[in-house]
Amino acid sequence: xxxxxxxxxxxxxxxxxxxxxxxxxxxxxxxxxxxxxxxxxxxxxxxxxxxxxxxxxxxxxxxxxxxxxxxxxxxxxxxxxxxxxxxxxxxxxxxxxxxxxxxxxxxxxxxxxxxxxxxxxxxxxxxxxxxxxxxx
Numbered sequence: 001x002x003x004x005x006x007x008x009x010x011x012x013x014x015x016x017x018x019x020x021x022x023x024x025x026x027x028x029x030x031x032x033x034x035x036x037x038x039x040x041x042x043x044x045x046x047x048x049x050x051x052x053x054x055x056x057x058x059x060x061x062x063x064x065x066x067x068x069x070x071x072x073x074x075x076x077x078x079x080x081x082x083x084x085x086x087x088x089x090x091x092x093x094x095x096x097x098x099x100x101x102x103x104x105x106x107x108x109x110x111x112x113x114x115x116x117x118x119x120x121x122x123x124x125x126x127x128x129x130x131x132x133x134x135x136x
Contacts, residue, residue: 017049017056020126021070021079025061027125032057035101052084073126081129088134091118095132098122111136 022028029048032038038050038057049058062070073079086094091109098105098120106121106129120132 015055017058018080018082019058019060020124020128021062021073022059022126023062023073024125025059028059031125032059035098035103057082076127078123078127078129081131082124083131083133086132086134088118088136091120091132091134095120 020028025046032050033040036050038052040048041051041056042049042058047058047060049056062073064070095105095109103122106123107119109118109120111118116136117133118136122130124130
């Protein structure tokens, strides 16, 4: 006998995947694959997913598709900020690695005592803000 579960929107407890809408699909894919080192989980036409822990980070071209038209994104503006938690000693190592790979940094590793975070900020090719942070 199958039991039906009644769930409301407030009962959602898992973010399965995030989709980044891309105007520069090739460059953004290379960034997440080669710079960030994320493993490709799925690669089909106009859709590539990277496994990041228990979630997927997915890229697809911006524009009209079967559900809607994403519309244009103003140049130079971020659509999202992605925050990736890392171990405390990794923030500075990641900073050095990003600089060595030529990634422009928005803010070097900084301690934020109010948040109890050590943070590092940079952008992906779509101008999204990427944060690496560690709790202390």
